[in-house]
Amino acid sequence: MPILETIDLEKRFGGVTAAHGVSLAIEKGARHALIGPNGAGKTTLINLLTGVLKPTAGSIMLDGRDITALAPYQRVRLGMARTFQINQLFSDLTPLETIGLAVSERLGLGTDWWRLVGSKPAVTDEIVEIGERFRLTDVMHERTAILPYGKQRLLEIALAFACRPHVLLLDEPAAGVPDAERHELLATIAALPEDVTVLLIEHDMDLVFSFADRISVLVNGGLLVEGAPEDVARDPRVKAVYLGEELDA
Amino acid sequence: MSAMVPATDGVGAFLARRARWSPLEIAFWVFAFATIWLFPGKHLILTETAILALFALSLDLILGYAGIISLGQAAFFGVAGYFSGLVAKYGIVNEPIIALLLSGLVAAALGFVTSVLVLRGSDLTRLMVTLGVALMLGELANRYSNITGGADGLQGVTIAPIFGVFRFDMFGHTGYVYCLIALFVCFVIVRRIVYSPFGLSLRSLKGNTLRASAIGIPVNRRLVAVYTVSAGIAGIAGALLTQTTAFCSLDVFSLERSADLLLVLIIGGTGYLYGGLIGAVIYKFLQDWIASLTPQYWQFWIGLVLVAIVLVGRERVDGWITALRVAIARLGARLVTRPAALGS
Numbered sequence: 001m002p003i004l005e006t007i008d009l010e011k012r013f014g015g016v017t018a019a020h021g022v023s024l025a026i027e028k029g030a031r032h033a034l035i036g037p038n039g040a041g042k043t044t045l046i047n048l049l050t051g052v053l054k055p056t057a058g059s060i061m062l063d064g065r066d067i068t069a070l071a072p073y074q075r076v077r078l079g080m081a082r083t084f085q086i087n088q089l090f091s092d093l094t095p096l097e098t099i100g101l102a103v104s105e106r107l108g109l110g111t112d113w114w115r116l117v118g119s120k121p122a123v124t125d126e127i128v129e130i131g132e133r134f135r136l137t138d139v140m141h142e143r144t145a146i147l148p149y150g151k152q153r154l155l156e157i158a159l160a161f162a163c164r165p166h167v168l169l170l171d172e173p174a175a176g177v178p179d180a181e182r183h184e185l186l187a188t189i190a191a192l193p194e195d196v197t198v199l200l201i202e203h204d205m206d207l208v209f210s211f212a213d214r215i216s217v218l219v220n221g222g223l224l225v226e227g228a229p230e231d232v233a234r235d236p237r238v239k240a241v242y243l244g245e246e247l248d249a
Numbered sequence: 250m251s252a253m254v255p256a257t258d259g260v261g262a263f264l265a266r267r268a269r270w271s272p273l274e275i276a277f278w279v280f281a282f283a284t285i286w287l288f289p290g291k292h293l294i295l296t297e298t299a300i301l302a303l304f305a306l307s308l309d310l311i312l313g314y315a316g317i318i319s320l321g322q323a324a325f326f327g328v329a330g331y332f333s334g335l336v337a338k339y340g341i342v343n344e345p346i347i348a349l350l351l352s353g354l355v356a357a358a359l360g361f362v363t364s365v366l367v368l369r370g371s372d373l374t375r376l377m378v379t380l381g382v383a384l385m386l387g388e389l390a391n392r393y394s395n396i397t398g399g400a401d402g403l404q405g406v407t408i409a410p411i412f413g414v415f416r417f418d419m420f421g422h423t424g425y426v427y428c429l430i431a432l433f434v435c436f437v438i439v440r441r442i443v444y445s446p447f448g449l450s451l452r453s454l455k456g457n458t459l460r461a462s463a464i465g466i467p468v469n470r471r472l473v474a475v476y477t478v479s480a481g482i483a484g485i486a487g488a489l490l491t492q493t494t495a496f497c498s499l500d501v502f503s504l505e506r507s508a509d510l511l512l513v514l515i516i517g518g519t520g521y522l523y524g525g526l527i528g529a530v531i532y533k534f535l536q537d538w539i540a541s542l543t544p545q546y547w548q549f550w551i552g553l554v555l556v557a558i559v560l561v562g563r564e565r566v567d568g569w570i571t572a573l574r575v576a577i578a579r580l581g582a583r584l585v586t587r588p589a590a591l592g593s
Contacts, residue, residue, distance in 0.1 A: 050463065052459075071462070071467070073462045073466055073467045073468070076463065076464060077465050081463070081465075082463055084460070088457055088459055088460040088463070089456075089460065090453050090460065091456060092452065092455075093449075093453070093456065096263075096264075097452075098453075100264070100446075100449065101446070101449045101450060102464045104446035104450075105450065105464060105466055109446040110446055110447060110450050110466060111446075111447055112446050112447055113441065113445045113446075113448065114441050115445060116265060116268050116444050116445065117264055117444060117446050117449050118260060118261050119261070121261065124261040124264070127260050128260055140260075159464060162464070163465055
């Protein structure tokens with residue numbers, strides 16, 4: 001059984017169809033990439049999966065459970081977290097506070113209004129662990145707003161990871177990261193635990209083909225091809241609509 | 250801000266240390282309570298100041314932490330003001346402290362019901378909606394003058410002595426101590442909230458509700474919760490005014506009262522808990538001092554001060570305050586380390 005599945009997912013904005021009969025199945029533990037040209041509907045699909053948008057028709061199953069009608073925060077609590085293409089961070093908080101917030105929420109402490117943040121070792125241990133995993137240890141006390149962009153990108157992923165998702169949606173994690181900071185970012189993505197299923201949305205073909213074990217190609221709001229990376233790379237339809245030059249080169 | 254590497258047990262210690270009462274805070278409260286003996290002749294205006302400070306604290310909680318702007322805090326202030334007046338007038342609840350808590354609960358209930366109005370919309374719609382609620386309640390109080398006394402105000406309120414012992418005197422001594430304790434208790438509660446996981450989640454709402462919901466925070470529920478708490482605190486402030494003056498009139502609902510609150514927070518700053526308190530002190534004493542110079546035109550000078558503050562820029566003022574704070578912290582550290590160094 002796939003861990004994340006969409007069934008005939010449809011989204012129309014007025015007359016525009018942004019997602020059209022999308023039936024996507026992500027296997028447990030997969031490194032699945034979703035690619036497609038600009039305007040193919042990748043971000044719409046992410047927003048449908050996470051509940052930011054409600055589909056016009058179709059349904060979404062997480063771990064065999066219909067989550068189509070659930071609010072974004074409920075989906076997170078069921079084990080699906082995302083990152084954003086453009087950083088959505090808490091600029092006035094430090095990474096320590098940001099991660100502490102997510103961990104506290106996940107452990108159900110979010111309504112605790114009397115005890116201190118981090119009064120439980122379970123929270124502080126995890127803050128340290130996530131800080132180390134995402135190489136944020138040396139900037140834990142800086143305001144997020146003044147962090148280098150690469151560190152902000154890492155925090156973006158760390159924050160989603162702190163929700164301990166079964167399914168992690170990465171929306172162009174490497175977008176805009178300067179070369180000098182890129183290696184660190186890619187290394188942390190490669191080092192994500194194997195039991196976390198990852199759906200990667202990405203423009204960068206090097207990253208896609210080095211990371212993914214399965215690729216879906218989205219064009220004009222519909223799925224065009226799905227398969228193993230080498231099959232997708234060879235597929236003439238894919239070359240025609242999208243990849244052409246980049247893969248030939 | 251040190252950028253040192255936190256050790257495994259360092260994070261918990263760091264967070265605990267950060268939430269500890271600083272020497273500056275302790276000094277603030279010691280001085281606040283010392284005013285009981287230092288300025289016995291000023292207790293009436295100090296009472297007004299404490300009430301304004303508590304009222305401003307209620308706005309700081311939603312504005313400075315959760316990012317909800319409101320021009321209608323007077324709605325909660327007023328409802329609780331009338332409620333506490335009515336229960337005292339008709340002898341329903343005689344103990345002032347119990348009446349005070351009940352008034353807070355009534356205001357919180359109103360906050361809970363009206364919170365749905367601030368869940369959506371921009372700052373501007375929130376300003377209008379909250380203002381609208383306060384205006385409607387003010388007009389209702391005017392319409393049902395058989396209950397509220399209408400434009401004449403609520404007459405014949407007698408507040409029983411606290412615990413049946415401490416009578417509210419005409420110099421405001423009892424009233425001031427009572428208000429100061431209420432302010433302190435509410436402040437301690439708000440301070441706990443701010444340093445709790447719940448308080449941290451409020452700051453995330455102010456920053457980015459999209460991301461907050463993407464890490465599993467039920468945004469609307471949190472907004473409802475904090476708006477309700479804030480309304481309760483505003484209500485306690487309103488009830489304190491009625492109890493210390495044995496009177497309540499329609500101006501508890503006035504736009505001016507809500508607007509004053511924003512001025513207080515502009516003067517004092519938001520999001521660090523003391524903005525409302527410091528702002529209230531400055532605002533009240535500035536008002537008192539200018540009014541003694543020019544009784545008719547004091548608002549002109551208040552206006553001038555506001556314009557000056559905005560022109561100089563809050564950030565610059567914050568910078569001065571931070572510099573002062575750092576200097577004091579350094580001084581404190583030196584005083585602490587020196588005896589230790591001598592001892593070793």
